[in-house]
Amino acid sequence: xxxxxxxxxxxxxxxxxxxxxxxxxxxxxxxxxxxxxxxxxxxxxxxxxxxxxxxxxxxxxxxxxxxxxxxxxxxxxxxxxxxxxxxxxxxxxxxxxxxxxxxxxxxxxxx
Amino acid sequence: xxxxxxxxxxxxxxxxxxxxxxxxxxxxxxxxxxxxxxxxxxxxxxxxxxxxxxxxxxxxxxxxxxxxxxxxxxxxxxxxxxxxxxxxxxxxxxxxxxxxxxxxxxxxxxxxxxxxx
Numbered sequence: 001x002x003x004x005x006x007x008x009x010x011x012x013x014x015x016x017x018x019x020x021x022x023x024x025x026x027x028x029x030x031x032x033x034x035x036x037x038x039x040x041x042x043x044x045x046x047x048x049x050x051x052x053x054x055x056x057x058x059x060x061x062x063x064x065x066x067x068x069x070x071x072x073x074x075x076x077x078x079x080x081x082x083x084x085x086x087x088x089x090x091x092x093x094x095x096x097x098x099x100x101x102x103x104x105x106x107x108x109x110x111x
Numbered sequence: 112x113x114x115x116x117x118x119x120x121x122x123x124x125x126x127x128x129x130x131x132x133x134x135x136x137x138x139x140x141x142x143x144x145x146x147x148x149x150x151x152x153x154x155x156x157x158x159x160x161x162x163x164x165x166x167x168x169x170x171x172x173x174x175x176x177x178x179x180x181x182x183x184x185x186x187x188x189x190x191x192x193x194x195x196x197x198x199x200x201x202x203x204x205x206x207x208x209x210x211x212x213x214x215x216x217x218x219x220x221x222x223x224x225x226x227x228x
Contacts, residue, residue, distance in 0.1 A: 004153065031214050042115065042202065042219035043154075050214075088154065096167055097210055099217070101146075101154035 006089055006102035013110045018076040020105045022089030027070055029091040033099070034063065034074045037086045046074070046087070081109050113137065115220035117203050123226045129191040132223045136185070136205030142166075143186050144206075144217065145178060149199040157201075160186060161209065193227045200224050 005023045012018045024032065030051045035043040049056045049063045049072070056063045062075040076083055086104040093100060116135040124130050136143045145157040157176070158168040162183035171178070175194070180186040190197050201224075204217040 008151070033214075035219075040221065042221040043204075043217075044219070045216050048214050048216070090154075092215070094211075096169075097215060098156050098159065098167060098170075100156075103151065103153040 004089055004091060004100050004102040006087075006105045008103065009106050009108065011108040011110060012079050014079060014081060016079055018074075018079045018083065018107055020074045020076075020087050020089075020107065022072040022074075022102055024070050024072060024089070024091040025100065026091060026093060027067065028094050030094055031092040032063075032065060032072050033090045033092070034061075034072075035088045035090065037088065037104070038084075043088060076107075079107075079109055081111075083107060084109050115203055115205050115218050117201075117220035117223050119223055120221065121224045121226070123228065124193055125228050126195055127192045129189065130193055130225060132188045132190075132201050132203075132225070134186045134188070134203030134220060136203070137218055140205035140207050140218075141183070142206040142209045142215075143180060144204045145186070145188055146202040146204065147199050148202065148222075149196075154202065157188075159209075166209075190225070193225075195227050198225055198227045 033048040034046040036046045037043045060077045064073045088104045089102040090099040118133045143160040148154045156170040159166045160180045177189045200222040202222045204219045206217050
């Protein structure tokens, strides 16, 4: 099928690391994305990774890609209250370049 | 630079009525997309314009949905007549590039929440 799978919720303590996981469907997808949606706002691109990479780091964010298992993860170091949001994983289909999305993971920060 | 603007932010209508959603993309972005997220589920692709032409409308659920982009600037998405299952958040996005080269980063609007009673 075309399902990109994510857990619906993740709860972490402030200051801890958050790891949001995603499994995608198409091993030929060349780009994979993480978008963030804060309450009342649109989706904002956080980062993306090209399929020939297995890791990408950008400040507090680390993306890991396991192509063999079609598994993508987003690690947020030193999670802050401002990181509270819904995080969406998406893959780009190479057949028509459109994005296939997961249902989003709501990140809840505990004080 | 102004972002992607959507209007209205929230619309509540009764089953059988008509609603028109509007999207103003980033100026100069030829590519405009409509997506929909139904309550807590995944975001689903509806269609993609390149300028005023429909590049891909494979995600449009049925003929009650009509999208237009006359002149290749703003776009409207009309639902007529609306059904209960049309409730959800309709997102519009735009991009400068599309296709095989590059990451084709989309810039999203804040969404239009549609509630059909």
